[in-house]
Amino acid sequence: MKRKTQALVSLTLMGVISFYLVVGLPKPAYAMHIMEGFLPVQWAIFWWIVALPFFILGLRSLTRITQANPQLKLLLGLAGAFTFVLSALKIPSVTGSCSHPTGTGLGAVLFGPLTMSVLGSLVLLFQALLLAHGGLTTLGANAFSMAIAGPFAAYWIYNLTIKLGGKEKIAIFLAAAIADLLTYIITSIQLALAFPAPVGGFFASFIKFAGIFAITQVPLAISEGLLTVLVWNWLQSYNPQELELLKLIKREPQRNESV
């Protein structure tokens, strides 16, 4: 009985917050990743250099996880596929335009953020090559926002919420939703750095790009949070053993992975 009321309370809370955010923030905007060729050369190179170390460390942690526990490969596939699906879903937003979620929160909470830096980058590479969505020159910047900053935020938010005594599902919801939103805030910062306004500089540009990228993303971030909780529910019902195993794995090597 107690659990039932708790579940109801948390669901209502999510609903109320979602409704408030959706109805309370109307402003026209569009959103996606930075397009091919739309970052000046020096910034394109800069973000590539920033993103590469994370990718390499991610590859290492990925091989370590799969070598020690080959049975986790399917779950890894699921985390990658979740990002793959969500970044293909262009969902209409209250701002009158469409954008897509990122799907990186689930994998970051399951396997740690470094793993997602690899899986997320692969999704971005696929979209850049086959869909002309994002780009190769901007891949470093897009990987930093979606495959690095988002997952790290998700991981920290999840752990912080749990530490503060939050319920696991609330923690998952917050981690996925905020990671999604942060991805597009970082994109706005990247564009503002590369294109400071003649009047008002970085900050004026940031407001402009955030109006395009971040606000459209608010309801989508909530959708992503809800979908991540949905998959988490399934995993908990049908595969609790591996979730336990992952908690043990993360406790051990996480010391040298906490960047």
Added chain:
Amino acid sequence: MNQSKKGLSNWLLVVAVLALAVAPLIFVRGAEFGGADSKAQEAIAEIQPGYKPWFKSFFEPASGEIASLLFASQAALGAGVVGYAIGLYKGRSQQQKHEE
């Protein structure tokens, strides 16, 4: 939470996501719901009118239809893998219960 309660809350999650996606279509009348890159492109052109993209994609989908085909394939492939994994886990856990 027992199994049926969990099933119910899962359905509620799905309904909430669908509602979030459909609500803008109903409440934001007359919007274009265009794709996105173009808006950022316009903003860049406003801030720095002289800027020209210095690199082009190797491959661009031939038309909007082809692009939506590719996006649909991406979603289908991903959803297939997610469904496969969840289905496999479900079957495995039910078999274990059966054996006990």
